[in-house]
Amino acid sequence: MWIRRGFGARPFYLQLGLPMALVISMALGLIGFLNYFNYQKSYQELLLDRALVLGIDARQLIESGLNIGLAPRANANLAPELNRLYRESGEVHHIQLCDERGQSLLLLGDVRSTQPCLVPPVAKGEAAEWQTQDASFIYMGLPYKNSFGVVSGYLVLAYPQALVSKASATMGMKLLQIFALVVLAVFAVTIVCVWWLTRQMQQEISQLEQIVDQPDQASPAPEFGLLDNALSAEVREFSRMLQPPADLVQARES
Known part of the structure; x- marks a missing residue:
């Protein structure tokens, strides 16, 4: 007919079926769009969780030396251990060790030696972990304390934003094909x-x-x-x- x-x-069945299929497809497209951004956010949070686990191990090495009176620069075992953690991570772009004034003490990774310490002003003197980002990197910062419980500096781990962009683009293409x-x-x-x-x-x-x-x-x-x-x-x-x-x-x- x-x-x-x-x-x-x-x-008649096309006049009725096509609009119904279009509405269903638009709803599925919106769901896929939300899933894409949820994946992007979840992947970034996963990177930060990995950085936190890695940073806790590195912070224990630093604080172990401080407890026996060895400053980070005087701790001969610190640099090799941090370098090992850096190589094993595979995703960290660079690791930087800073003192309480924000001066760089140690720098590992593919970055210039004059890289300044990125310590947000709100984090100075705070004992909690912090995170921030710029156009190129995502940063996770962990303060370390001396034997008196006073914050002596910060350990900063940087992940490239390209990791998130690449993973998001791959997932976006898969979602588009499925859609x-x-x-x-x-x-x-x-x-x-x-x-x-x-x-x-x-x-x-x-x-x-x-x-x-x-x-x-x-x-x-x-x-x-x-x-x-x-x-x-x-x-x-x-x-x-x-x-x-x-x-x-x-x-x-x-």
């Missing part, structure tokens, strides 16, 4: 389901169209299942009312 008036002669396949399935299944549910109604509406187009045709009234049987007679009568009088038709023909 084809709906001709105002819909460009498209099947494209799901949309194709949604359109196919929705249209088939709508056609299956409306196939009888399509036949009955087609019969009503024939009654409207040919109200005077001598044919028995069709039997309807989904539509009211009385609707056939009403439509036929209404269609006759719209027809011009017979004498007027004859006058025009003559």
Whole structure:
């Protein structure tokens, strides 16, 4: 059955199924969009959690030396151990050890030796971990204390922002591929389901169209299942009312 008036002669099940599939696809797209940003946030939090675990191990090495009176620069075992942790991490761009005044004591990684310590002003003198970021790196800072419980400096671990961007781009491409396949399935299944549910109604509406187009045709009234049987007679009568009088038709023909 084809709906001709105002819909460009498209099947009824397409007129109903396509908008439904479009709405479902838009909802799925919004869900995928939210999942993408949730993944980006979760991946960044995962990096910071790894940095925290790595930083706690490194801080224990620093504080162990301070407890026996060895300053970080005087601790001969500190640099090799930090270098080992740096190599094993694989994702840390550089590790920097700073004193309480923000002066660099030790720097490991692919970075210039004049790299200043990045210690947020709100973190100075605080005993809690902190994190910040700029255009290139994500930083995790851990304060370390001397044997008297006083903050003596900060251990700063830097992760490149490119890690987050690359992982997010990879996940975004996977989500896009999955979304494209799901949309194709949604359109196919929705249209088939709508056609299956409306196939009888399509036949009955087609019969009503024939009654409207040919109200005077001598044919028995069709039997309807989904539509009211009385609707056939009403439509036929209404269609006759719209027809011009017979004498007027004859006058025009003559």
